[in-house]
Amino acid sequence: MGLGISRDRVAPRTPLRCPVCAGDLDGVMIRDLGGVTANLVWEMHAGRCPEHGWFQAEVISRPPREIFPVDRPFGATRRLVIDGQEVFAFPTVWNNLPLAEKRKRSPDPLDAAYWRAEPPTGVAMGNGVGRR
Numbered sequence: 027m028g029l030g031i032s033r034d035r036v037a038p039r040t041p042l043r044c045p046v047c048a049g050d051l052d053g054v055m056i057r058d059l060g061g062v063t064a065n066l067v068w069e070m071h072a073g074r075c076p077e078h079g080w081f082q083a084e085v086i087s088r089p090p091r092e093i094f095p096v097d098r099p100f101g102a103t104r105r106l107v108i109d110g111q112e113v114f115a116f117p118t119v120w121n122n123l124p125l126a127e128k129r130k131r132s133p134d135p136l137d138a139a140y141w142r143a144e145p146p147t148g149v150a151m152g153n154g155v156g157r158r
């Protein structure tokens with residue numbers, strides 16, 4: 027397997043969900059990248075959607091800005107095609123907050139509300155696809 031490194035925690039809790047279907051992820055792993063400063067949260071979260079594959083997100087004291095499709099946990103970014111559009115990253119609610127809002131807030135980096143995926147960059151919205 028090659029993943030049995032002690033700094034990786036297997037099956038821990040993560041706010042990470044599939045950015046495509048918002049489903050629960052299997053095989054969740056969290057890699058602790060921190061240690062520089064005691065109170066710095068610096069982690070990589072990864073998990074696999076049974077339908078859409080592996081995804082990961084990096085937490086550096088703040089909620090992640092993007093969720094990336096990857097070929098394996100902590101692996102390379104892979105290309106995902108949704109509705110004929112290539113997607114390389116899903117911006118999160120946190121990413122899309124106005125800068126002024128971000129400055130005012132100092133959220134729990136693991137607050138799931140900020141981890142929700144927004145429509146990916148490159149997918150055209152408002153052109154009749156997905157209209158409510």
Ligand SMILES: [Zn+2]
Pocket residue numbers: 044045046047048049075076077078079
């Ligand atoms: Zn999914």
